[in-house]
Amino acid sequence: MSQITVTGGKPLKGRVDLKGAKNLVTKAMVAALLGDGPSVLKDTPFISDVEIVSRLLQLHGVKIEHTEDGVMSLDPSNVASARMIDIDAHAGSSRIPILFCGPLLHRLGEAFIPGLGGCHIGDRPIDYHFEVLRNFGAVIEELENGTRLSAPKGLKGAKISLPYPSVGATEQVLLTATRAEGLTELSGAAIEPEIMDLIAILQKMGAIISVDTDRVIRIEGVKELSGYNHRALFDRNEAASWACAALATNGDIFVGGARQQEMTTFLNVYRKVGGAFEIEDDGIRFFHPGGDLKPVVLETDVHPGFMTDWQQPLVVALTQAKGLSIIHETVYENRFGFTDALVQMGAQIQIYRECLGGTACRFGQRNFNHSAVISGPTPLHAADIRVPDLRGGFSHMVAALAAKGTSNVTNVQLISRGYEHFLQKLTDLGADFTYSE
Ligand SMILES: CC(=O)N[C@H]1[C@@H](OP(=O)(O)OP(=O)(O)OC[C@H]2O[C@@H](n3ccc(=O)[nH]c3=O)[C@H](O)[C@@H]2O)O[C@H](CO)[C@@H](O)[C@@H]1O
Numbered sequence: 425m426s427q428i429t430v431t432g433g434k435p436l437k438g439r440v441d442l443k444g445a446k447n448l449v450t451k452a453m454v455a456a457l458l459g460d461g462p463s464v465l466k467d468t469p470f471i472s473d474v475e476i477v478s479r480l481l482q483l484h485g486v487k488i489e490h491t492e493d494g495v496m497s498l499d500p501s502n503v504a505s506a507r508m509i510d511i512d513a514h515a516g517s518s519r520i521p522i523l524f525c526g527p528l529l530h531r532l533g534e535a536f537i538p539g540l541g542g543c544h545i546g547d548r549p550i551d552y553h554f555e556v557l558r559n560f561g562a563v564i565e566e567l568e569n570g571t572r573l574s575a576p577k578g579l580k581g582a583k584i585s586l587p588y589p590s591v592g593a594t595e596q597v598l599l600t601a602t603r604a605e606g607l608t609e610l611s612g613a614a615i616e617p618e619i620m621d622l623i624a625i626l627q628k629m630g631a632i633i634s635v636d637t638d639r640v641i642r643i644e645g646v647k648e649l650s651g652y653n654h655r656a657l658f659d660r661n662e663a664a665s666w667a668c669a670a671l672a673t674n675g676d677i678f679v680g681g682a683r684q685q686e687m688t689t690f691l692n693v694y695r696k697v698g699g700a701f702e703i704e705d706d707g708i709r710f711f712h713p714g715g716d717l718k719p720v721v722l723e724t725d726v727h728p729g730f731m732t733d734w735q736q737p738l739v740v741a742l743t744q745a746k747g748l749s750i751i752h753e754t755v756y757e758n759r760f761g762f763t764d765a766l767v768q769m770g771a772q773i774q775i776y777r778e779c780l781g782g783t784a785c786r787f788g789q790r791n792f793n794h795s796a797v798i799s800g801p802t803p804l805h806a807a808d809i810r811v812p813d814l815r816g817g818f819s820h821m822v823a824a825l826a827a828k829g830t831s832n833v834t835n836v837q838l839i840s841r842g843y844e845h846f847l848q849k850l851t852d853l854g855a856d857f858t859y860s861e
């Protein structure tokens with residue numbers, strides 16, 4: 425298991441450059457399965473979720489090349505048969521296999537899906553996905569080591585309403601409806617920037633998709649789609665992570681490739697907390713301008729709200745703000761487990777079952793610890809920590825980099841699910857650490 429020994433207390437300063445978003449790139453790779461010809465995806469990062477999806481596509485016969493500078497070509501011409509995929513070997517830590525359903529049903533009439541990975545930040549059921557697929561006419565059978573899907577009468581457009589604007593379920597609809605017969609109308613859709621970029625890709629392939637106000641997406645099914653050529657949307661979650669790292673370590677980080685528009689909500693909060701930023705043509709500079717950081721009350725939400733994936737890095741910065749901050753996590757019921765390690769390092773964080781600081785959410789009156797009160801500023805001291813999940817792991821690393829003394833952080837490989845060249849970036853920012861496998 426990989427381990428980093430970090431000597432903290434040194435501000436992170438310098439430049440990091442982003443590639444495409446993990447939450448878009450992996451879905452764009454699956455979309456290539458819908459095309460008759462090859463696709464090209466630019467700015468594809470070398471992260472482990474991309475590796476996992478590459479392996480799954482290759483198992484199905486897709487030819488993939490990925491150059492050093494991030495150009496990925498995907499040729500699905502030889503996709504021949506559905507495969508039962510070994511859960512441990514291939515689904516790994518990724519949630520993407522569930523999105524293979526629609527494209528494989530269109531292409532092969534059958535799909536086998538292994539159990540899913542992803543961060544353990546809640547129960548993360550896939551009931552909406554299956555309900556959506558049944559609406560299109562899919563038949564679903566649970567097997568011992570996964571799920572088998574078939575479409576004996578083909579896939580037909582449907583009127584679908586999601587009980588919650590789930591990102592994955594919206595993508596499931598898009599990837600299935602584009603080649604289904606007839607019209608699909610999805611209400612209650614998620615409208616994250618990564619979903620809009622997936623829609624742009626599908627449109628390049630020949631799909632007809634319109635996005636109305638009030639979360640309604642309409643798709644007119646077409647018989648065939650071509651390949652695409654696309655530059656992936658930048659990773660706004662990685663951008664927000666480095667922005668928080670700059671605040672927590674009293675640093676100054678230029679994030680190349682970050683753009684204002686997809687980060688408006690984050691930038692508003694960053695400014696309220698006392699962080700400074702300068703928006704340039706080729707990226708955003710995030711820095712601690714000196715003085716006290718300020719506490720904040722916020723709740724995470726679906727887009728255009730404050731993204732849940734920003735919450736964990738922000739909490740570390742808030743341990744250095746003067747006063748009480750309140751965070752109400754409304755997207756996942758169990759995303760505060762990572763704070764135990766921060767408390768061990770000297771942070772004052774209390775977790776509550778109640779919906780604090782905002783409106784009641786789906787998790788209120790239930791036994792979920794989904795609100796946090798952070799009291800600061802608290803000096804952080806070194807500790808031995810184990811990375812629990814992707815963003816929690818990033819936060820732990822930042823806490824260790826901000827803390828006085830030498831920390832040992834294990835299970836660090838999880839961070840490579842979503843941060844390309846993580847160790848190189850830390851080196852470029854002047855971090856003091858050693859790494860061992
Ligand atoms: C690979 C990827 O893109 N991951 C992102 C995606 O995850 P993912 O697509 O898994 O997240 P969803 O938007 O689907 O999940 C949101 C909520 O809906 C619930 N739900 C979802 C599906 C379902 O069938 N039943 C159900 O109850 C989930 O448990 C969760 O509470 O969107 C999340 C919310 O922006 C982000 O945090 C993740 O980084």
Ligand SMILES: C=C(OP(=O)(O)O)C(=O)O
Binds near residue numbers: 518541542543661733
């Ligand atoms: C929760 C996340 O990812 P995933 O859905 O891939 O687990 C994340 O990126 O923070």
